[in-house]
Amino acid sequence: MLVVADSAVDAKHFHVIRDSVRRFRPVVEEAPLVGPSLTSPEELALEQRAQAVQLALDRARKSESEASWDGCVRESARAMSDAIELIAATGEPRLLRELHLEMGVCMSLSDQPLGARLHFLAAALLDERPLPTGLHREEAERVEADARDEILARPRGKVRIVSDPPGAEVLIDGRLVEGVTPVETEVRLGDHFVTFRRFRYESNTEQRFLQPFGLVRVNLEPAHRSTLSAQVAQIEQHQAAVAADVEMLLAKAVLARAEQLLLVSNGPVPTDSYRLTLFDAAAGRAVRTSTLERAADDAATRRTVCEVLGEECTVSVGAPWYVWPLAGAALVAGIITTVVIAENGRDTRFCPPSGCR
Numbered sequence: 001m002l003v004v005a006d007s008a009v010d011a012k013h014f015h016v017i018r019d020s021v022r023r024f025r026p027v028v029e030e031a032p033l034v035g036p037s038l039t040s041p042e043e044l045a046l047e048q049r050a051q052a053v054q055l056a057l058d059r060a061r062k063s064e065s066e067a068s069w070d071g072c073v074r075e076s077a078r079a080m081s082d083a084i085e086l087i088a089a090t091g092e093p094r095l096l097r098e099l100h101l102e103m104g105v106c107m108s109l110s111d112q113p114l115g116a117r118l119h120f121l122a123a124a125l126l127d128e129r130p131l132p133t134g135l136h137r138e139e140a141e142r143v144e145a146d147a148r149d150e151i152l153a154r155p156r157g158k159v160r161i162v163s164d165p166p167g168a169e170v171l172i173d174g175r176l177v178e179g180v181t182p183v184e185t186e187v188r189l190g191d192h193f194v195t196f197r198r199f200r201y202e203s204n205t206e207q208r209f210l211q212p213f214g215l216v217r218v219n220l221e222p223a224h225r226s227t228l229s230a231q232v233a234q235i236e237q238h239q240a241a242v243a244a245d246v247e248m249l250l251a252k253a254v255l256a257r258a259e260q261l262l263l264v265s266n267g268p269v270p271t272d273s274y275r276l277t278l279f280d281a282a283a284g285r286a287v288r289t290s291t292l293e294r295a296a297d298d299a300a301t302r303r304t305v306c307e308v309l310g311e312e313c314t315v316s317v318g319a320p321w322y323v324w325p326l327a328g329a330a331l332v333a334g335i336i337t338t339v340v341i342a343e344n345g346r347d348t349r350f351c352p353p354s355g356c357r
Contacts, residue, residue: 001025002253005264020305031256053079069110076103088205091195093174097126105140120147154189157212168198253281
C-alpha cells in the first residue's frame, strides 16, 4: 500500500496514520518517476513501419506515373495492413487514406470500377474534404468525385460515445472530438476508426460501424507498467496535459507495485477534519472513506485507520484492538488465561484468572 497526504495534513498525525496502516498492510515508498528517456523500442518500430508504408506509397505513385496499373495496385495492397496497424497504434489515418486513393485511381484506370469505387468510398469516409484536381487522370478523378458525393449523401447525426472508466479522449478517423467521455459528436453513417485515450489506461482503436443516434461503448484496459511509465514521462517532459492530482498518485501507486492507495486530505470542513480515502490502485476506484477529526488522539486515529482499511477493530471481550499490545494480555479461544503485571521497582508476576495469592 502507498500512503500519501497533502500539504495541509499535520506531520505528526500523518506519522500515526502511516504507522497504524503498517499493522495491517505492507507500506511501500514512492518509486522514482521516469525522467526524460530515449525513444522506446515500440516507438522505433512504429516509426519504421510508417516509413515502410510511405516508401510503398511512393513506389505505387511511381508505377501510376509509368502507367503500370497492376504494379501500383500491388504496392498499395502490400502496405494496407501495416497502415491499418498504424491507425490502431496512433489513431492517424493519413497513410491509409492515401493508399485507398492510390488503389482507387489505379483500379479505375485498369478497368476495375467496382474495386475502385470501394476504395474511394473508404477514403472519403476517412476524410470528406475534396481532393485537389489535376493530380491524376481525369477519368480516375471523376470516379473518385462520384464516390465522395455518395458518401456526402449518407445521413449524418450525433452518436453517443461512452467508456468505462469515463474521462477518455476520443478521436474519430484521427480527428479529436471536443470533450471527454461520455460525449456526443456528429458522424457520417459508415465504418470509422475510433480511438480512446486516457491516462493510466491503454489506448484503444477499433474500426466501428457508426450511425446517427447510435451508441459506442468501450471498456478500457489498465495501462501496463511500460505504458504508464511512458505516460508519466510525457507529462514530466510537458508533452502531455497534466493529470489530476489523484490520477497521478494512482499512477505512482501502480509504479510502486502497490495494490492500494490511502490518501489523507482535507475533510469536508478543512479546519476541523481530515478525509481518509482508500483506493484500488489499478481500477482507480474509491473503496472506502472515513473522516478523522484534527483534534483526535492517537487511539482515535488508529481506530479510524482500522475502519477505512475494512479491518476488525475490536475483540469479542470488548477491549479495543490497540489496547491488547499495551496490556500484554494473551487471548486463547476468547478467554484470558494469564495476566502480566509489571510495576516499577517490583518483580514481574504471572497470575491465573482467579488472581494472585
